[in-house]
Amino acid sequence: MTEQAMALLCRGLDQLGLPWTQGAAEQLSLYGDRLLEKNQVMNLTAITDPEEVVKRHFLDSAALLPSKALGGRKVIDVGTGAGFPGLVLKILDPTIQLTLLDSLGKRVDWLGELCQELHLPDVTLLKGRAEELSRQKEHREGYDVAVSRALASMPVLAELCLPYVKPGGLFLAMKSNKTDEEIDAARAIIQTLGGEDPFVMDYLLPETEIYHRVVTVFKSRPTPKAYPRKWSKIKEAKI
Template identity: 55%
Template sequence: MEQTLRTGLSTLGLSAGPPVLHLFSDYSRLLLETNQVMNLTAITDPDQVAKLHFLDSLSLFSAWPLHDSRMLDVGSGAGFPGLPLRLMEPSISLTLLDSTGKRVSFLSELCSQLGVTDVTCIHGRAEELSSSPEYRETFDICVSRAVAELNVLCELCLPFVRVGGVFLAMKAAGSDDEISGAANAVRILGGELLPHFDYTVPGTEILHRVVRIRKSFPAPKGYPRRFSAIKKAPL
């Protein structure tokens, strides 16, 4: 697993010494151990975890400058993409948000086991939390690898991002229609679509895309709406 990771990092123009590589090995081991009793990932081979979780997440370093940022990962699940980014770049101040309590408990224990005790793990819903002054428009970067449609993700994520910050949504390569369909949501929520970043996941032939949305204006009051309203009438 470490050799796969080392080779992939080189492809990304990154490098990591033995201590960081050991952290990723421990992450993979703890993920796969917990996955036996909790549904965290369908990927169970350590080399595939390195490629499809770790290196896919770390490809964000090629899409945007991430160092010294206050970052929020919405719908973090098993910690992707936020936690691999933090393991590689300790200057990132990271908050992981997920709506499932068991996953957040796993993330908290994982961070404790890995010794990254400065990572904040929150159990909550994005559409509720982003209305709090503690979180609204306070993050430099919001990232998400969640499976929701981009127009829905924009309403959930852009209210967290400060003006001048960016929302980075990890999507499949063939997401042109999804991006076009989110244009109204981006506009309403104060965003500006930037050119997307396409990449090949290191060690694979899988093409993925990072949709980059800069926050240009404050999100209007009243957004995000309740999730039932977001699903019923997406922007």
């Protein structure tokens, strides 16, 4: 990663009010290098400028950490793709017990290689469909927090993620700040799945004029056994 991108990363982490180490910054720099290298042969990101990777992937992912909701918790990143936000969170807070879930085997294999190179051997990797794995006993309501970033609309995302969260836990969805309609459309299914009314917080992406949003759902009750439904039903959700 370029010197300019590294300087941007450090400034941005400071703006978020996050403690960070030189070691973590170097891990993120290596992560960025490997992401852009692999992106030449695998579709991982449409963002190919190192400074934009820092702003739109690393700093955006890191914006979850000021909430203090993740430290020491068992966290699953649903539909992680190239590892966002989960892997960034783990690098910056090694106490997180992280599981990365993605449906594409090639991405999961690459993430495994990346975790080894970043010296993160305790990250758990899962390959499979989110709506199927959450029915397995070892994953059903087995996590303190489920996170997801730019994966689907809120009604769909809630049904994919909340079954992983134990009662008393949280679901954190990273969204655009122009998602009021889809959040309103998700309120009924969130209640059905055992969640409380969503709490919305917008934040300014460091070193930009872009506002993004974290939608936080507290889960107070177990998810009914009928959920999640089959994908053909889930994707019918209207926004």
